[in-house]
Amino acid sequence: MRDYAKFYIDGMWVDPVNPAWMDLVDPGTEEIHGRLALGGREDVNRAVIAARRAFTAYAGTSVDERKQLLRRILDVFTRRFDEFAEAMRLEMGSPIAFAKKGQAPRVPLHVNVLLDVLEHFSFEEDRGSTRLRYEPVGVCGLITPWNWPVNQVIVKVAPALAAGCTMVLKPSEYSAVSALLIAEVMDEAGVPPGVFNLVNGGGPEVGAAIASHEDIDMVSFTGSTRAGIEVARAAAATVKRVAQELGGKSANILLDDVKLDDAVRRGVSGCFTNSGQSCSIPTRMLVPRKMMAEAASIAAEAAQTYRVGPTDREDTQLGPLVNESQFMRVQDFIRRGIEEGAALVTGGPGRPEGLEKGYFVRPTVFSDVTPDMTVAKEEIFGPVLAIIPYDSDDEAVAIANGTSYGLAAYVQSSNPDRARGLARRLNGGQVHINYPPPDFAAPFGGFGRSGNGREWGEAGLREYLETKAMIGYGAGQ
Incomplete structure (x- = not known):
């Protein structure tokens, strides 16, 4: 049995401020295989401070630098592929064949599509005498579910990195093992300190702290419609952007x-x-x-x-x-x-x-x-x-x-x-x-109570960008 006791904040593995502990249960055997430390608002605040401090420098990196970073992430993930499959088998009950053929392959599929998008995407374009500039939205709070653990993390983290954003990730506590492996990949791939941060915890504690934090510019949430409503309510007071992928029938x-x-x-x-x-x-x-x-x-x-x-x-x-x-x-x-x-x-x-x-x-x-x-x-x-x-x-x-x-x-x-x-x-x-x-290049998202916003491919990248119109930019040329 293993204790998963650390969070990843500002490029370091750190202890939670005041942790609670949760038993991790193998759903196939009902046996406890580990314990997970759960954090709270203080841990989220530490992570947001780190992400805000890192934002200006990372937002100023070139598209080529971000593409190189994504390729390094892909290389490290590919080398550790089997670890991810085994983690998902253990934590959320994915049969090992499906974990290897259906779950884990989603990471390279999405990253490769995004790399292709970056080859042709224009972060600046002219419309008459107006120059449109697409800039990173800022510090992002990412809240992900347990059912497609690494898929749901990568479709948020990868486009946020590609756009030039920094982030705080809260994975589901039921799929935290594979998310901690993602943090190890980010660290080994050389993601700059503060750009990617991970805090484990429950929705009412860590999720709510992310959604309501005044220094987070956007929250991207995937989960139930009921929980999505609470995220939107918590985010409303700070008028941050909210992107949601919710339930379906x-x-x-x-x-x-x-x-x-x-x-x-x-x-x-x-x-x-x-x-x-x-x-x-x-x-x-x-x-x-x-x-x-x-x-x-x-x-x-x-x-x-x-x-x-x-x-x-x-x-x-x-x-x-x-x-x-x-x-x-x-x-x-x-x-x-x-x-x-x-x-x-x-x-x-x-x-x-x-x-x-x-x-x-x-x-x-x-x-x-x-x-x-x-x-x-x-x-x-x-x-x-x-x-x-x-x-x-x-x-x-x-x-x-x-x-x-x-x-x-x-x-x-x-x-x-x-x-x-x-x-x-x-x-x-x-x-x-x-x-x-x-x-995997097609936009993914819903109508009505299935959410708002889109993920995957170019649509996913655009979710993490703000549009600036510089009017008169081309006048007199």
Whole structure:
């Protein structure tokens, strides 16, 4: 068992001012594997002072210097790749195969896209006689969740570095081990002191201190809509920029011309990504009413093939949920689905057979779900699929858009023009047509209660920039 007792502030590993301690639990075994020191407002203030002191010098670095820094970060991360995969397996229950193939590779994918953006991005441009200049927003507070630990950190840290910002990172306390490895990478790569700082702690203590701090110019938050509302409230008094990527309840519309077997199986796979612990995955499958019975049968068969088990086995496809609280929450959603009359076609309450320990959930599929049911409205964050019937394309769009969320949407059709037409009508920051491969240069973010602002690629870089208009700059030339 190991104690994770230090924070990274001003280029040094330092002790918290007045630490509290939290046990770190392996969600696959329910065994304690370490202790994490949690900080508070005093630690945040130390980190902000360091970031503010470093800002002017770092903001003045050239784009080439920042690109070189990102390449060094990438080199160090690549060398330590397996450490990150193992950390995510241990701390949040990612099966080791998915940690290596799905979680950890996100870092080089995002950094390489950002390096490509920097090759062509103009930090100054002329519009008539006005010169537009894009400058770093300042000191940034970055608050990240546990479900995609290194991905969510890098899509904030990397563009902030690329823009010339300095920062204070608060990762989730449930994924702090991989975040501390990120801090080690930053240190080894030669990030200047004070540019990157890390303080561990809970949301009500460290998160609130970051959001309300008068010397932080921007806060970028990823997490639940409920927590995002509190971040925005805390930030309002200082009128800082707030960028948020929040919850989702994404619809996956299967039109009546699809190859149903393939479309349903791929939809189940999407819903079960990361054991269902993702905000943008297709958790509502909308199918023509006449296809409901067949779609439910295919989905049940597909779900039953998933291997749920120990996270250190290479053939495990679904690991545990992150902690006991999340496990109990998902169990409650499954019970409510049954009580409200959804047809349970596979899965259900309890652990999968043969798993006595760990926060494992049975892969679950409900059919004949109506839009007013809880499992159709609430973000569950577990391997639970709700299949909803519809009678027309217009009704499918109405059901898909009939939610307060708007992070992503999906549409499947053998007719690309029909799919494109429907995609234009869906409310979502990303609309995926016919199960496309990921595009890490595409803006990522949501409508409505799924947040504001965008991450990934050029859109992510722009979030960390202020626009200055120098009017008359070109006059008289």
